[in-house]
Amino acid sequence: MANDGARVDSISRGDEGITMSETSREITPEDVCILIPTLDEAATIGDVIDGFYAHGYTNVLVVDGDSDDATREIASERGARVHVQSGSGKGQALREAVSIVDTPYVLMLDGDGTYDPADAERMLEPLSAGYDHVIGNRFADMDDDAMKALNGFGNRMINRSFTFIHGAEYEDILSGYRAFTVDSFERLSLDSDGFTIETELAVECVKHSVKTAVVPISYSARPEDSETNLHPVRDGGTIVLALYSLAKTSNPLFYFGSLGAGGIVSGGLLAVYVLVEWLWYGIGHEILAMVSAAGILLGVQLLMFGVLSDMIVTLHREQRNHLEQITREANRED
Template sequence: METLELSIIMPCLNEAETLATCIEKAQWYLQEYQIQGEVLIADNGSTDGSQDIAKRMGARLVNVTEKGYGSALMGGIIAAKGEFIIMADADDSYDFRSLNPFVEKLREGYDLVMGNRFKGGIKPNAMPFLHKYLGNPVLTWLGKLFFKSPCNDFHCGLRGFRKRAIMSLNLRTTGMEFASEMVVKATLNGLKITEVPTTLSPDGRSRKPHLRTWRDGWRHLRFLLLYSPRWLFLYPGFFLMIMGLISTIILLASPRVHSLLYSATAIIIGFQLVNFAVFTKIYAIQEGLLPNDKRVLKFKDLFSLEIGLIIGSILFIAGLITSIFALFQWEAVGFGALNPVQTMRLVIPSVTAIALGLQIIFASFFLSVFQLKVK
């Protein structure tokens, strides 16, 4: 396959109103700056004649049958002949004549060059109020918090990248969250990332955009959470365990046995969340969804089924012994009425120890299944 320097990719689904304008601007850019490149239209099943427009304008048409924004883009990326790729929507909201900042950064050696609309300028009516002041800032902030990403506009639709670098990420999402997946995986895999200011203009279509504020916003948020087991499971789990443990120690000397029950429950739920964090992280690494983590590898080396069985059995036996002691206390009063304040101070920690012990035992077996798969 012939290799070019640049492929300009536009995902397309019924963009007949603006497609010709976008293609014309992209072709002008390639010619004006004497870049060996192509304009590639990744069509996702248009029914308004967009395919004919692309052919008539001399763009290369790639038909992508699997539905979704991410599917269309991935189909275009795979088919692209360029060493570098610049992608943007075909709605005329980005100016394809102003791609030099992206190309220059790619030539400097960057793997991913993100546009930043908040630095370059958002023209009046170009971005809905909720997107501008809630959706994009919040999701970008979460992306930076969860993944330490250098990007300040996570969802800018105009971005450039090296084809080889992005193909190595094994991107899998098919919808609008594809934009988040690219940034997250590029960050986690240590790609060289930068951003340049870009301008967002009102799109030239008379119809509503494909983007749905709440549906697609949730899909982006869901993706960020699922790709960060630390923030979804680990940190909340540790918080519940620590607060539950502190509360339990304080309440053991208190008559507030109902509060003691809740604090013990927090310990159990928190520990279960920590388990989920470990399971999810190891599974994601083994399936190639997340890169290797030295801390996880060290944990797998130090932890064994036997160690888990020993720790879990100690807790289980301790809880069982104290439960038997509570039973003897009940027998001492002829299995009659008990003072719940005194009894529950012993029963609640006993049940908690039994539950934690069993969780550790079966979690150890579950982790061993992962290790068998690796071997």
């Protein structure tokens, strides 16, 4: 199931640094927009903004989902640009924000105080080395009370499902701490409006062969006066469904193959039941026999469609990578 076009590198805390390549670039704080989507984060947003200012990052953009508390007022008082999103949901906020960003690099994080501004340099370092997307791995240094046991289990299962379905080991696809180039972001086809945006970002990075790095970050517990907007069971199920549905275009062999296998197994079990009933008891189930045959036939057709779709997607990916390589070489010559 592996995706040959995926490129991901995991960077441990013990690494001295990232080897600079011919595509390396120098990034200064002025080149980076700190993007913070918010919804009722008055208890924490001020400290988050202050933390980035303390580390030299003064271009802070808060995209607010029409909070009912004083989030916008506090953010504005601390010196951040405040933009009220026209729609709703974190995904819509991200797409709208990137369209008004005036820097080549974006560092995105939640405004709930769980992510450390001190990790900004670590997050941006891979971009300097030529990577286009960086994911902060929360599990590398997580406070004991930062994530409930159920949430931790669900996160790990979702990460394993992502690796199995989409063929890339991103370690923490639900992390809200991301760094990316605006150019690479504009290559992605993002449709999610809600909190599944991190999942869609990870899938799109695999699908479009975006050079991705995973770096360790620290992850703290939410302050007691800050409430989460997520619901573990309901939202976890939504994410798993999103992972599966997104495989339709990134890994069609898995998507249609699993549907086809389900049809074949269901039709086969029904056929066994019909056969047993006829051999042992002399009872005929003509309608059930037709249904089982239809299920098996549909399953085989879906499997064949999955194989053909996978060949088309693979060919398309190879052609796109080749064209992008030609474009990069032409730009270097210019």
